[in-house]
Structure formats: structure tokens, C-alpha cells
Amino acid sequence: MPDRPPVPVGIAVPQVFLDGPVDMELVREFVTQAESLGYHSLWVQERILGDSPILEPFGLLGFMAALTKNIKLGTSMIMASTRNPVHLAKQFSSLDQMSRGG
Secondary structure, eight states: OOOOOOOEEEEEEEBBBSSSSOOOHHHHHHHHHHHHHHHHHHEEOOOOOOSSSSSEEEEEEHHHHHHHHSSSEEEEEEEGGGOHHHHHHHHHHHHHHHTTTO
16 A cells, blocks of 8 residues: 555644633643644634633634644634624734744
8 A cells, every 4th residue: 555645634622611610731731742643733613602611712722822833723613703803813813923824
């Protein structure tokens, strides 16, 4: 069988905590382990309603950018209609700089 390049696989980062308070150590370990295992990308989402604590996506992406070097970062869901378009563009631009284009 010929050698094939690996299939790029992404994974969602834990950002909803059903059984207690937000656990940033769990998030840190998850992110660093995903990068060391060779995942292509890490994904977050935005949710503004719910009964469980959930981390805001831009803050979480900034945290992840500080922990990673090669893995790509992305959002699977952003409620763009609830955000000022200039501020949203600035947030994405800042994240692009913090993650070195990741």
C-alpha cells in the first residue's frame, strides 16, 4: 500500500462544564495533548444561553494560542449577528496574530 499523507482531523475543545466549575487545567491538558498527538485543528463554539458554565470562544482561543505552536485553531459557531462587525474583525485579526496564523 502506498504511503499516504495523514488525514487532517480536528477535535472540539472542552468548554462546557456540566458537573462543576470551569476547569482550565483540564482545557490546558486537552489542548497540549491534542497538539502532541498530531491533531490538525482545535475547535470552539459560541453559545450564549444554557444552564451550564461555558467559556467564551475568543478568550478561549487566545488561551489556546498561548499553549500551542503548530495546531490550527478555529470556531465552528460564532453568532456574528450579535456582534459589531468591526469588533469581530478585530478579534479575529488579533487571534490570527497571537496564534501566528494558526
